[in-house]
Amino acid sequence: MKAWLLKDFGLDNLELGEVPVPSPQPGELLIKVGAVSLNFRDKAIVDGIYEPHLVPKNLIPVSDAAGTVVAVGEGVTRFQVGDRVNSHLYSRWIDGEPGPDEPAWCIGMPLPGGLAEFMIIHENSAVRAPASMSDEEASTLPIAALTAWYSLMDVGRLQPGQTVLVQGTGGVSIFAAQIAAAHGARVIATSSSDANLAKVKALGVSEGVNYRTHPDWEQEVSKLTGGKGVDVTIDxxxxxxxxxxxxxxxxxxxxxxxxxxxxxxxxxQLMPLIFRQTTIRGIAVAPRTAFDRMNPFLDLHGIKPVIDKVYSFDEAVQAFQHLARGPFGKIVIKIAG
Incomplete structure (x- = not known):
């Protein structure tokens, strides 16, 4: 099969090559990849700034994929040939709190990712792709949408009528704005672009703050909330x-x-943190069960991913370059027709 291989750090060392098609072992699914989407994590891995000591030689990068099951290993019961599925970054984090070694089982590093014609996903890690979405749309969900969902619903315990702050107009922030607005929350967004702020207002954002025009943007957010501040911030x-x-x-x-x-x-600065009694919670995506809960919500509210551009499989390097420039929404690479 054709696959993009990271020969060394740096985008110049991401090369298209050929490797054997993997065979599904017991409990595993062989997926014909339809599309992948890029995240900042993928760029950081290629650039060598994301735990470089853990990156294997000739890694097939990119964690977020959607495709079709074409073969199954012994004992598989959750899916069958022909099902459309999503990958899930933390392949062994199924429910509850994360274990201490979840990063050791991440798709796209250190495990092989989806920037190839075929990939392996364990049946316990796979998630049924939304029927209402194409592979290109579904490929945007595993990190960006799920991170937003988990941050708002599971960690932030967002309630209708509360206020959410999202930073910028990348994938996580746009999904967070869409999900929060659909849930009945008020959304404030920051960006360096007035044009992008106008675009996100069409997705449910109530107010926008240009942080270049207003370097002390936190004061503007405070004013917009009557001095109270927002309930949940997606940083x-x-x-x-x-x-x-x-x-x-x-x-x-x-x-x-x-x-x-x-x-x-x-x-x-610890004094404001202490006196405001703020909770800062690190978020590394979510368990698979949160993914299972999110997809019906997206379907129910008709939420569609915002995709900036879809690149062909041969244009993977250009896709990463676009990601580095800062897209509005998601960058997708179409693998199969």
């Missing part, structure tokens, strides 16, 4: 901006720390 930026997220979030509110776009370290 994708990380870095020292986390201090602004604390000030934008209400007393005893929740910050879901899902990304590190502006830096993996932060100089956290």
């Amino acid at each position: 994708v930026a990380g870095g020292d901006g986390l201090n602004k997220s604390v000030l934008a979030t209400k007393a005893a509110g929740v910050i879901a720390q899902v990304g590190f776009l502006t830096g993996q370290t932060t100089r956290l």
